[in-house]
Amino acid sequence: MQDNISHIVSKLTAITGTEYVFTDMATRTHYGHDETEDYNFPPAVVVKPGNTEEVAAIMRLANEYKIPVVPIGGRTGLSGGALSIYGGIGLSMERFTKIAIDEKNLQATVEPAVITQVFREAAFEKGLFYPPDPSSQGSCTIGGNVAENAGGARALKYGVTKDYVLNLEVVLPTGEVIWTGANTLKNSTGYNLTQLMVGSEGTLGIITKIVMKLLPKNNYNVLMLVPFYKASQACEAVAEIFRAGIVPSALEFMERDAIDWTLKYVEGVSLTIKDEVEAHLLIEVDGNYPDVLFSEAEKIMGVLEQFDIDEILFADTEEQKNALWKMRRAVGEAVKSNSVYKEEDTVVPRYELPRLLQGIKAIGKKYGFHSVCYGHAGDGNLHVNIIKGNMSDENWTTEVPKGIREIFELTVSLKGTLSGEHGIGYVQKNYMDIAFGPTQLQLMKSIKTIFDPNNILNPGKILPDSY
Amino acid sequence: MQDNISHIVSKLTAITGTEYVFTDMATRTHYGHDETEDYNFPPAVVVKPGNTEEVAAIMRLANEYKIPVVPIGGRTGLSGGALSIYGGIGLSMERFTKIAIDEKNLQATVEPAVITQVFREAAFEKGLFYPPDPSSQGSCTIGGNVAENAGGARALKYGVTKDYVLNLEVVLPTGEVIWTGANTLKNSTGYNLTQLMVGSEGTLGIITKIVMKLLPKNNYNVLMLVPFYKASQACEAVAEIFRAGIVPSALEFMERDAIDWTLKYVEGVSLTIKDEVEAHLLIEVDGNYPDVLFSEAEKIMGVLEQFDIDEILFADTEEQKNALWKMRRAVGEAVKSNSVYKEEDTVVPRYELPRLLQGIKAIGKKYGFHSVCYGHAGDGNLHVNIIKGNMSDENWTTEVPKGIREIFELTVSLKGTLSGEHGIGYVQKNYMDIAFGPTQLQLMKSIKTIFDPNNILNPGKILPDSY
Numbered sequence: 001m002q003d004n005i006s007h008i009v010s011k012l013t014a015i016t017g018t019e020y021v022f023t024d025m026a027t028r029t030h031y032g033h034d035e036t037e038d039y040n041f042p043p044a045v046v047v048k049p050g051n052t053e054e055v056a057a058i059m060r061l062a063n064e065y066k067i068p069v070v071p072i073g074g075r076t077g078l079s080g081g082a083l084s085i086y087g088g089i090g091l092s093m094e095r096f097t098k099i100a101i102d103e104k105n106l107q108a109t110v111e112p113a114v115i116t117q118v119f120r121e122a123a124f125e126k127g128l129f130y131p132p133d134p135s136s137q138g139s140c141t142i143g144g145n146v147a148e149n150a151g152g153a154r155a156l157k158y159g160v161t162k163d164y165v166l167n168l169e170v171v172l173p174t175g176e177v178i179w180t181g182a183n184t185l186k187n188s189t190g191y192n193l194t195q196l197m198v199g200s201e202g203t204l205g206i207i208t209k210i211v212m213k214l215l216p217k218n219n220y221n222v223l224m225l226v227p228f229y230k231a232s233q234a235c236e237a238v239a240e241i242f243r244a245g246i247v248p249s250a251l252e253f254m255e256r257d258a259i260d261w262t263l264k265y266v267e268g269v270s271l272t273i274k275d276e277v278e279a280h281l282l283i284e285v286d287g288n289y290p291d292v293l294f295s296e297a298e299k300i301m302g303v304l305e306q307f308d309i310d311e312i313l314f315a316d317t318e319e320q321k322n323a324l325w326k327m328r329r330a331v332g333e334a335v336k337s338n339s340v341y342k343e344e345d346t347v348v349p350r351y352e353l354p355r356l357l358q359g360i361k362a363i364g365k366k367y368g369f370h371s372v373c374y375g376h377a378g379d380g381n382l383h384v385n386i387i388k389g390n391m392s393d394e395n396w397t398t399e400v401p402k403g404i405r406e407i408f409e410l411t412v413s414l415k416g417t418l419s420g421e422h423g424i425g426y427v428q429k430n431y432m433d434i435a436f437g438p439t440q441l442q443l444m445k446s447i448k449t450i451f452d453p454n455n456i457l458n459p460g461k462i463l464p465d466s467y
Numbered sequence: 468m469q470d471n472i473s474h475i476v477s478k479l480t481a482i483t484g485t486e487y488v489f490t491d492m493a494t495r496t497h498y499g500h501d502e503t504e505d506y507n508f509p510p511a512v513v514v515k516p517g518n519t520e521e522v523a524a525i526m527r528l529a530n531e532y533k534i535p536v537v538p539i540g541g542r543t544g545l546s547g548g549a550l551s552i553y554g555g556i557g558l559s560m561e562r563f564t565k566i567a568i569d570e571k572n573l574q575a576t577v578e579p580a581v582i583t584q585v586f587r588e589a590a591f592e593k594g595l596f597y598p599p600d601p602s603s604q605g606s607c608t609i610g611g612n613v614a615e616n617a618g619g620a621r622a623l624k625y626g627v628t629k630d631y632v633l634n635l636e637v638v639l640p641t642g643e644v645i646w647t648g649a650n651t652l653k654n655s656t657g658y659n660l661t662q663l664m665v666g667s668e669g670t671l672g673i674i675t676k677i678v679m680k681l682l683p684k685n686n687y688n689v690l691m692l693v694p695f696y697k698a699s700q701a702c703e704a705v706a707e708i709f710r711a712g713i714v715p716s717a718l719e720f721m722e723r724d725a726i727d728w729t730l731k732y733v734e735g736v737s738l739t740i741k742d743e744v745e746a747h748l749l750i751e752v753d754g755n756y757p758d759v760l761f762s763e764a765e766k767i768m769g770v771l772e773q774f775d776i777d778e779i780l781f782a783d784t785e786e787q788k789n790a791l792w793k794m795r796r797a798v799g800e801a802v803k804s805n806s807v808y809k810e811e812d813t814v815v816p817r818y819e820l821p822r823l824l825q826g827i828k829a830i831g832k833k834y835g836f837h838s839v840c841y842g843h844a845g846d847g848n849l850h851v852n853i854i855k856g857n858m859s860d861e862n863w864t865t866e867v868p869k870g871i872r873e874i875f876e877l878t879v880s881l882k883g884t885l886s887g888e889h890g891i892g893y894v895q896k897n898y899m900d901i902a903f904g905p906t907q908l909q910l911m912k913s914i915k916t917i918f919d920p921n922n923i924l925n926p927g928k929i930l931p932d933s934y
Contacts, residue, residue, distance in 0.1 A: 104818035106709055127712065149655045160653050162662075163630065167882075176906045182884035184814045185846040186627050188616045188666050189884045189891060189902050190929055191911045195629075195662035199655050216712040242573055245594065245683040245755070288712075292756050347651045351571035379652040417649035417656045424656055435656050439643045443917060444658045450913040462657055 005044050008065060008089070012047045015057045020095075022046040031090045034077040035136070036427055037342060041083040043070060043090030050095045052169065052177055052208040059206070060175035062089055062456050069173075070458050071202040073112060073144030076136040078332075078343055079419065080426030081148060081201045085460050093143055096208060101126050106214045107166065107183060112143020112207050116150075129217040131158030134421070135329040143207050149199030151421035153250040153328070156378030157286075158215075160421065162198040169209035170197055173452035183211045196447070201423045202458045204451040221249065221286035222293045223321045224300075225271075227310035231255060231279035235353035237307050238281070238377045242350070244303045246296055250284035251378030253353075258331045258374040265334035269323045274310055281377065282328055331374050332383070340388035340396075342427075344404060346411045347420030350380040359410040360384055367403035368395060381420035408434045424462045432464050441467055472511050475532060475556070479514045482524045487562075489513040498557045501544040502603070503894055504809060508550040510537060510557030517562045519636065519644055519675040526673070527642035529556055529923050536640075537925050538669040540579060540611030543603040545799075545810055546892030548615060548668045552927050560610055563675060568593050573681045574633065574650060579610020579674050583617075586679075596684035598625030601888070602796040610674050616666030618888035620717040620795070623845030624753075625682075627888065629665040636676035637664055640919035650678050663914070668890045669925045671918040688716065688753035689760045690788045691767075692738075694777035698722055698746035702820035704774050705748070705844045709817070711770045713763055717751035718845030720820075725798045725841040732801035736790045741777055748844065749795055798841050799850070807855035809867065809894075811874060815883030817847040826877040827851055834870035835862060848887035875901045891929045899931050908934055 005023075012021045022028070023045050032042030049055045062069045068088030075082055084090050096111035099122050106128060110119055116137040123130045133152035134140055140150070146168070151160040166187075168180045180193040187194075197204055228234035234253055241248060254262075256278050263271060285296045301312065315321040335341060348356050357373060360382075364371050369391060375383040384407060388396055408418055408431050417435050418428055432441060445467045448455070472490075479488045489495070490512050499509030516522045529536045535555030542549055551557050563578035566589050573595060577586055583604040590597045600619035601607055607617070613635070618627040633654075635647045647660040654661075664671055695701035701720055708715060721729075723745050730738060752763045768779065782788040802808060815823050824840060827849075831838050836858060842850040851874060855863050875885055875898050884902050885895055899908060912934045915922070 102816070102818075103710065104706055105816040107816060149653075149659075151653050151655075155653055159630070162659070163626070172906070178904065178906050178910075180907070182814070182879070182902070183816050183882035184848075184884055184887065185817075186616075186618050186622055186814050186843075186848050186887035187884055188618075188812070188886045188888050190899060190907075191671075191914055192616075192629070192662050192666055193907060193910065195659050199659055204658075216709065216714060239571055242683065243570065247683060289756070289759050289762075292759060295756075345655070347649070347653050349569075349572040349574060349650050350652075351569075376653075381651075381653050412649070415650035417651055417654055419655040420651065420653035421655050432657060435649070437645065439639070439645050440647070440657075440660060443645075443660065446917040447658055447914065450910060450917065 004065065008061070008067060009045055011061050012045065012058065015054050016047055016049050020048040020050070031072055031092060032084060034075040034080065034082045036078055036080040036083065038340070039080055039083055041085045043084035044087040046090040046092055048092045048095055052171060055171045055206050055208055056175045056177055058089065058091060059171055059173055063174055063454055066454050066456060068456055068459050071206050073141040073147070074115065074139050076140040077144060077148060077423065077425065078345070079423040079428055081423050081458070081461060083426050085426060091206065096143070101128065103128070108212045108214055110142050110210045110212055112141060112210065114142045116140050116142055116145055123214050124217055127217055128214040130164065130212060130214055132161050132164060135332055142210060146198055146207055146210055147200065147202045148423040149421065151376060151381065153252055153376060155376060156251055157247050157249045162195060164213045165194060165198050165210060166213055167211035168194055168197050168207055170205035170207055172205050173457040185213065199423070201425055201461055203448060203461055218286050218288045220288065220290050220293055221284050222297045223282070223284045223315040223324060224297065225313040225324055226281045226283060226304060227273060227277040228279045228281065229276050229308045229310065231357060232354045233307045234279040234281050235357055235377065237304060238353055239351040240303050241300055244299055246285070246299055248283050248378060249286040250282065252282040252328055252375070253377035253382070254280045254282070254328065254331060254374040255372055257372045258335065261338050261372070262327050262331050262334040265337055266327055266330045269327045277310055282324060335372050335385045342386045342400065342404065344384040344386070344407060345381070345419040345422035346384055346407065346416060347381040348411055348414040348416030350378065352414040352416065353377055353380060353382065356382060356411065356414060360407055363403050363406045363410070367399045369400055369403060379420070380416065405431060405434065426461055429462055430464050471532065475528070475534060476512050478528050479512065479525065482521050483514055483516050487515040487517070498539055498559060499551060501542040501547065501549045503545055503547040503550065505807070506547055506550055508552045510551035511554040513557040513559055515559045515562055519638060522638045522673050522675055523642045523644055525556065525558060526638055526640055530641055530921055533921055533923060535923055535926050538673050540608040540614070541582065541606050543607040544611060544615065544890065544892065545812070546886065546890040547894045548890050548892035548925070548928060550893050552893060558673065563610070568595065570595070575679045575681055577609050577677045577679055579608060579677065581609045583607050583609055583612055590681050591684055594684055595681040597631065597679060597681055599628050599631060602799055609677060613665055613674055613677055614667065614669045615890040616888065618843060618848065620719055620843060622843060623718055624714050624716045629662060631680045632661060632665050632677060633680055634678040635661055635664050635674055637672035637674055639672045640924040652680065666890070668892055668928055670915060670928055671924070685753050685755045687755065687757050687760055688751050689764045690749070690751045690782040690791060691764065692780040692791055693748045693750060693771060694740060694744040695746045695748065696743050696775045696777065698824060699821045700774045701746040701748050702824050702844065704771060705820055706818040707770050708767055711766055713752070713766055715750050715845060716753040717749065719749040719795055719842070720844035720849070721747045721749070721795065721798060721841040722839055724839045725802065728805050729794050729798050729801040732804055733794055733797045736794045744777055749791060802839050802852045809853045809871065811851040811853070811871060812848070812886040812889035813851055813874065813878045813883060814848045814887030815878055815881040817845065819881040819883065820844055820847060820849065823849060823878065823881060827874055830870050830873045830877070834866045836867055836870060846887070847883065872898060872901065893928055896929055897931050
């Protein structure tokens with residue numbers, strides 16, 4: 001392999017120039033991890049192509065030599081999608097950073113390495129709105145968002161990444177370059193290759209351009225933090241708010257631990273929380289008419305009256321709003337900084353949230369682990385952080401996976417599934433048999449084979465090891 | 468084949484009972500057409516299964532004997548998707564009519580033969596809203612809507628069928644039964660088989676259950692009809708309204724002929740239109756707050772001031788609104804009743820509409836045909852009805868297809884595509900090379916082969932004859 005790699009390195013250098021090919025251990029290690037637990041799988045070589053043609057040339061080379069290629073974005077993934085588990089070529093897309101906003105059509109053409117927040121702000125400056133806002137928006141990339149079909153806090157009202165992708169330029173594993181669709185809001189022209197590519201976690205092709213739909217921006221919002229004395233009631237309230245005819249722009253759930261740990265971790269946010277409070281909902285409504293928002297906030301308060309809650313905190317200033325969102329977005333990192341952990345990305349129909357939460361706690365008790373739960377409750381998406389804490393390494397590696405399997409079985413029995421927005425990647429792939437039977441898994445495997453006959457693009461992801 | 472068919476008929480009878488198998492010419496002819504031009508391709512036998520297991524048994528039988536099967540819904544299609552072009556089994560899904568609305572989760576499980584309007588009304592009665600509203604909503608079925616990824620007048624604000632489908636029960640061509648996803652608003656769990664099935668025009672599987680997302684219903688709308696002295700300005704106004712930050716719930720374009728012919732065709736609607744008026748926009752805003760709607764209507768009027776328009780007609784009563792919508796929905800039928808015609812379903816980014824319209828007229832002049840254009844201008848979707856009128860049969864069969872090809876080439880050059888909501892089916896398949904290169908077409912062909920190795924399910928649709 002080593003000889004082979006020197007040969008490949010010289011070929012890669014011929015494609016991109018020597019300054020964009022790296023074989024030193026520091027660079028390889030840097031590109032060998034994302035935000036998934038403490039994994040590090042360094043690629044044998046890192047290459048940073050500068051345009052679509054270079055990506056295509058790299059894929060033709062990789063195909064010829066049957067070398068694995070892993071596309072790498074912001075490395076903020078939580079399912080190990082960007083890990084080079086078989087070494088090979090780490091294909092960092094970081095030089096793809098152009099944004100072209102088409103104000104006339106409320107669209108944008110974005111390159112994959114654009115940071116999500118940068119794109120959102122660029123749209124905002126033109127009076128336009130790109131809603132998807134993963135918690136990692138300050139460092140994740142649009143390409144990664146498309147690959148994972150990322151969501152975020154606003155998905156319950158505005159949808160997820162897939163709902164904004166109109167068309168994709170893709171380099172296939174064979175090196176061919178295609179556009180998947182058209183730059184139109186509607187499209188009934190052949191099989192939906194665009195949506196097949198979205199959420200395919202870098203296993204079917206390398207995305208080099210993305211045409212996104214944009215909305216007119218709205219100018220106002222109301223944000224409130226609601227403390228619940230019972231976590232189960234916070235979950236119940238979620239469905240009730242929708243049943244009252246309101247579609248909030250965010251409806252986030254945080255267990256007590258999630259907030260406590262985060263307040264310790266984040267600077268500049270202070271909150272006094274009564275000991276008896278078990279959970280919070282962070283609720284936002286947005287729109288163009290402040291009066292309407294106040295009326296919706298009142299309706300929400302009417303719904304909340306039937307639950308056992310403490311005083312609602314309204315964020316009066318932009319500063320307070322930013323502080324609350326900063327806190328919410330930092331939960332993941334805060335939990336991570338506290339202990340070794342595993343994060344699951346369960347999602348169920350929203351009315352089933354209380355049963356999911358209760359079931360997770362019971363499963364934790366059975367297998368001896370503590371979990372911290374938080375997430376996008378408005379769309380039924382609950383992040384479950386399983387905390388290692390003082391658990392023995394043995395229990396961690398033998399008992400916890402059994403518990404995770406039971407959590408996923410519960411999720412699926414509630415008509416939910418394994419991942420709402422993080423993807424399956426490396427760490428969840430051997431649970432896929434819970435969500436799908438052999439027929440669906442074989443269909444997926446066959447689709448993979450069509451696009452990637454030599455299985456060189458991000459191999460060992462999504463499908464169970466037995467496929 | 469005839470011997471074979473009697474054998475098949477007896478096998479089908481064993482599956483569904485004799486009362487659901489038909490070989491008489493009247494029935495076969497009835498199921499041999501949809502609303503596509505004047506085509507009639509009768510199946511050799513019509514069968515009406517009563518449940519998923521019967522569909523599965525029929526597919527296993529068809530696979531064993533390599534007999535084509537065409538799934539048949541409301542037969543309102545405009546691209547010939549339900550035509551039994553190779554005879555075989557016409558599989559009418561008409562007994563699949565159950566609706567189960569899950570108010571707690573704002574979802575519904577719907578069987579494919581439910582009429583779209585029936586489903587919309589059932590949701591409405593529970594205070595819920597299923598937005599997609601194809602013009603044929605009174606007779607088309609939800610299953611057909613999923614198969615074609617149908618749109619409608621509200622798509623510009625609320626999206627198309629694909630944006631509401633969460634999960635599908637599907638009988639594969641091999642007779643296996645799968646669910647494609649989960650009943651969740653977000654899903655990043657493997658390749659998106661659900662979205663691959665939506666819009667696949669009955670070529671990848673037979674849909675037997677559909678889990679749909681619903682919204683809380685809104686209670687108010689404002690509807691206005693705007694006469695333009697220049698058709699091109701009506702097209703220009705479309706993009707301007709969005710650029711003013713307004714997202715109407717409908718924004719429909721009708722050329723003068725479309726309205727004139729429809730007023731003659733539809734009873735109970737009368738309108739006086741000045742001779743100089745070339746086109747109309749029908750504009751609707753909807754929501755829960757009448758004051759907001761009036762304010763948005765005013766903003767729209769502000770945008771319209773810059774164009775050369777006649778007096779705006781506001782629909783003051785439900786009756787007036789219904790009359791205007793009845794007129795708009797009847798345009799297709801009215802045009803059809805007037806002459807032999809061909810309908811194209813062009814779609815472009817909305818700012819390109821004026822160029823598309825202008826180009827279509829120039830192409831018509833070049834090839835000697837008259838066209839009547841109307842459609843969902845808010846999402847760039849323009850239906851082009853090419854009128855035979857007094858044209859010779861020879862010109863109709865030789866010159867018109869050249870003109871259609873040029874229209875599609877223009878559409879694609881404007882970053883649009885062949886079909887926004889009608890599908891490709893039988894009549895547009897040999898134009899697919901304009902939208903896609905050999906690589907994409909081969910990918911689609913390979914996907915078809917994975918799902919349907921014997922090419923028995925709705926063969927001869929979507930892909931060009933050379934694939």
